[in-house]
Amino acid sequence: MERKLNTPISADVIKSLKVGEEVLISGIIYTARDAAHANMVKSISNNSAPPFDFVGQIIYYVGPTPAKPGRAIGSCGPTSSYRMDKFSPFLMEKGLKVMIGKGERSDELIKEIKKQKAVYLIAIGGIGALLSKTVQSSEVIAYPKLDAEAIRKLTVVDFPAIVAIDSEGNSIF
């Protein structure tokens, strides 16, 4: 049975998530992949405000297909997380605690997740059609020029994910 999670996610809830657990997320999720990560790290390093307050929020690694008329979003499954490994520690230092992507992460990143008491969830790769059905609305909030890679604020209901690295540093892989 999947456990229901609502955003924002508190530190206590993060701590209680155990590796292998299946969850259904409802609330707000922010999207960002390679280019958006590079932009965020660069602009925050230059003392600009982040595009949204990271505390209690979720970043989901995805670059969706364009939304067809009348739809909130196109196909929107996860992209590989390892490419974000070099950016995530910086964002975690700025308060980010929950990340969703697919696949393994580096040993260094697992250590960092443990240190920051954060959590890494995975969504199933290649099920973008199914996942798009959980998205109620989508709004580009930063870097519109990046198209598919822009940062979007998604409102989701029962978005399925699996705890892959918990706050103790236990990994499913």
Added chain:
Amino acid sequence: MLTIEKVLVIDSVKEMIMESTVVLDKTVVDKLLFAYDSEKSVLAKSVLEKIIQNQEIARTENIPLCQDTGLVVCFVEVGRNLHFDYDLSEAINEGVRRGYIEGYLRKSVVAHPLKRVNTKDNTPAVIHYDFIPGNELKIHLAPKGGGSENMSALKMLSPADGREGIIDFVLKTIKDAGGRPCPPLIVGVGIGGNFEHVAYLAKKAIFRQIDDASSVMEDRLLEEELLDKINKLDVGPMGLRGATTALAVKVESAPCHIASLPVAINLQCHSARKKEVTLYGKKA
């Protein structure tokens, strides 16, 4: 003189792209259903169940199976009696352009690998040509995802490494890739040729029908042994362990130099999108 109208090529390519990105071929779905029935791990079963549900939703609601709608790869077989008074590659790319725009598909191609500016229409496709006897033009097309492509590998083995060396290399590549290429996979293995030809063979291998077997005895035995060993690696669907790491293994081989044993592995994720069309030459 026989030819094929340019607009026919453009439309066929466009339709193949729009259809293949939404409808998973029944032969692939059957393999997934079979894997679901045989899988023992609870988590792996849950993943396979969602993959199967996903293709149903994609097909019935016309939503792309995966958000990575790929880089288009084409194997084109040109009948020797055909004549073209236009650029065939240009026609194929025009079909790609229309397919990705009209199909609301993601444009995932950058013009230069370092400058990385998006071409905004998913062109150009990677196109391989071959000649065949007769009056037909066959286009085999696959929108190929980046995640599985990135985990592919090539190695110039020594002839002394032999069959065991090939098996070890394939197993290590798949084990190390883990969940990143979105298993369950179709594994294309090229053996022989030379450096660039072996990669071509591995790609060609994943274009084969998922339920066929090599007509070369040696390669068929290798396909069977590899499939069995890969599924004992316990990588499982999305790398979450289980008995379903690969749905199929396809081996393509070619003659090679006495000093070489090139091996290439091209991975195809479960979103195995592919289509083909045969167009017939008409009098110009």
